[in-house]
Amino acid sequence: MITVKKLVKRFGLKTVLRGVDFDVQPGEFVALLGPNGAGKTTFLRILASLSRPSLGEVTIAGYKLPGEAAQVRARLGVVSHLPLLYGDLSAEENLRFYARMYGITNYQLRITEILEMVGLESRRRDLVRTYSRGMQQRLAIGRAVLHDPDVMLFDEPYTGLDQDASTMLDDVLKTVAAQGRTVVMTSHDLARAENLATRFDILSRGVIAASASRKQLKKTDLLTFYKQALAG
Amino acid sequence: MRKISESHPHPSPYHPRRGLPQGEGTRYLQAISAIVWKDLRAEFRSYELISSMLVFSLLVILIFNFALELDIKTRQSVTAGVLWATFAFAGTLGLNRSMAIEKDRGCLDGLLLAPVDRSAIYFGKFVSNLVFMLIVEAIVLPVYSVLYNTNLFQPGLLIVILLGSIGYTAVGTLLAAMSVQTRTRDVLLPILLFPVAFAVLLAAVKASGGFLDGSDFAEIAFPINLLIAYDIIFISVSFMVFDNIVEE
Numbered sequence: 001m002i003t004v005k006k007l008v009k010r011f012g013l014k015t016v017l018r019g020v021d022f023d024v025q026p027g028e029f030v031a032l033l034g035p036n037g038a039g040k041t042t043f044l045r046i047l048a049s050l051s052r053p054s055l056g057e058v059t060i061a062g063y064k065l066p067g068e069a070a071q072v073r074a075r076l077g078v079v080s081h082l083p084l085l086y087g088d089l090s091a092e093e094n095l096r097f098y099a100r101m102y103g104i105t106n107y108q109l110r111i112t113e114i115l116e117m118v119g120l121e122s123r124r125r126d127l128v129r130t131y132s133r134g135m136q137q138r139l140a141i142g143r144a145v146l147h148d149p150d151v152m153l154f155d156e157p158y159t160g161l162d163q164d165a166s167t168m169l170d171d172v173l174k175t176v177a178a179q180g181r182t183v184v185m186t187s188h189d190l191a192r193a194e195n196l197a198t199r200f201d202i203l204s205r206g207v208i209a210a211s212a213s214r215k216q217l218k219k220t221d222l223l224t225f226y227k228q229a230l231a232g
Numbered sequence: 233m234r235k236i237s238e239s240h241p242h243p244s245p246y247h248p249r250r251g252l253p254q255g256e257g258t259r260y261l262q263a264i265s266a267i268v269w270k271d272l273r274a275e276f277r278s279y280e281l282i283s284s285m286l287v288f289s290l291l292v293i294l295i296f297n298f299a300l301e302l303d304i305k306t307r308q309s310v311t312a313g314v315l316w317a318t319f320a321f322a323g324t325l326g327l328n329r330s331m332a333i334e335k336d337r338g339c340l341d342g343l344l345l346a347p348v349d350r351s352a353i354y355f356g357k358f359v360s361n362l363v364f365m366l367i368v369e370a371i372v373l374p375v376y377s378v379l380y381n382t383n384l385f386q387p388g389l390l391i392v393i394l395l396g397s398i399g400y401t402a403v404g405t406l407l408a409a410m411s412v413q414t415r416t417r418d419v420l421l422p423i424l425l426f427p428v429a430f431a432v433l434l435a436a437v438k439a440s441g442g443f444l445d446g447s448d449f450a451e452i453a454f455p456i457n458l459l460i461a462y463d464i465i466f467i468s469v470s471f472m473v474f475d476n477i478v479e480e
Contacts, residue, residue, distance in 0.1 A: 048341075049344075050341055050479065052479055070348065071347070073346065073347040078345055080338060080341070082337055084337065084338045084339055084341055085337060085339070086274055086333075088273075088274035088277050088278050088280075089273060089274055093273060097266055097269070098342070098346075100262055100265075100266035101263050101266050101346035102346060103347070103348070143342070
């Protein structure tokens with residue numbers, strides 16, 4: 001579903017990604033872990049076609065970036081630590097706006113389904129700026145799955161959430177993944193990643209330093225694996 | 233909270249690929265109209281942008297009114313310059329804020345993630361910004377007419393204001409999208425915009441002055457033609473380069 005070969009990203013003289021190779025099968029849930037500055041967000045922004053690679057190949061669902069970016073974006077849902085929502089619009093209006101941007105027809109029923117899914121049906125007409133951070137993040141996930149994408153990218157989705165909101169987000173993420181979608185999530189929270197993902201990749205110093213599936217990790221815990229990958 | 237699987241069997245008919253067939257042109261126009269609808273809806277709820285542009289414009293013409301202390305004849309001769317200086321300053325304020333709203337909550341990324349040609353985002357923002365600028369101008373003109381005792385409601389002058397506003401907003405929207413990505417966005421936009429928009433403003437002042445002085449159309453035709461040419465050039469260039477400017 002996602003194939004990345006020898007991906008390099010430079011910002012001026014600074015090289016952030018130094019030849020990343022990354023392959024994700026359909027239905028996999030990959031947790032991309034790593035310290036601050038490892039290049040996780042840059043990598044996800046390239047997959048989301050928000051940033052162009054300096055060198056290397058990126059293919060998502062059979063479409064190449066950046067040449068076929070519009071086709072890739074039609075199959076992609078992105079959630080970041082920012083909600084990507086307009087505070088002066090209601091939840092319903094935000095979803096209606098994005099539905100029109102994605103060319104979704106008959107969106108009224110879909111909006112109701114999404115609001116029920118994220119538990120915000122009763123607040124559908126309230127302005128988003130009156131929502132708590134957790135509610136905004138749930139609506140952000142609703143926005144991201146509005147067009148039924150095959151691939152979901154989550155960039156630190158738990159940032160700024162309290163314990164209750166994080167638990168609620170866990171449930172939403174699990175149902176999103178249970179749909180058979182391919183998911184890539186960056187996170188600092190190893191416990192939550194361990195709970196959700198089927199594969200764990202460690203990005204360090206601009207390359208994938210280690211990769212292990214949930215089955216392979218049974219012998220060791222994620223924290224040990226993570227520390228070994230960073231040390232190596 | 234309901235599970236997605238209960239409410240939304242995958243695959244669903246809501247995917248852009250699987251929905252009812254829509255032409256690329258229809259999708260493009262739908263994206264433009266969605267952005268304009270969103271901007272107007274949000275603005276007419278908060279009046280954040282229009283009110284700041286309007287207060288600023290009124291302050292500028294008031295300051296000019298008291299600072300210049302001109303007789304009626306001289307006032308008429310400076311009208312075109314004062315008007316366009318006011319529109320340019322207020323316009324910069326509006327352009328900056330309009331793009332900052334998109335950037336602050338990551339909404340610009342939300343727009344860029346939509347599967348449409350990114351020039352549709354440019355045209356959507358351009359139309360919204362133009363509407364805001366025209367609304368402010370529609371309120372400023374009668375106030376100016378009263379303060380300066382000048383009749384500004386001449387069809388020729390109104391057309392010049394429309395053409396000048398189109399050119400200024402066209403290039404301003406592009407440069408605002410560029411400057412909003414920088415840390416110094418508040419000061420960078422006027423520094424980038426005024427040199428580029430200088431030609432539009434100069435042509436607009438000449439044409440406006442011509443109409444206010446009652447000059448022959450032959451004299452006014454040249455700056456009007458220039459305005460039309462600048463409008464076409466700025467819109468065409470913005471259409472071509474917007475994608476490269478907003479992508480890292």
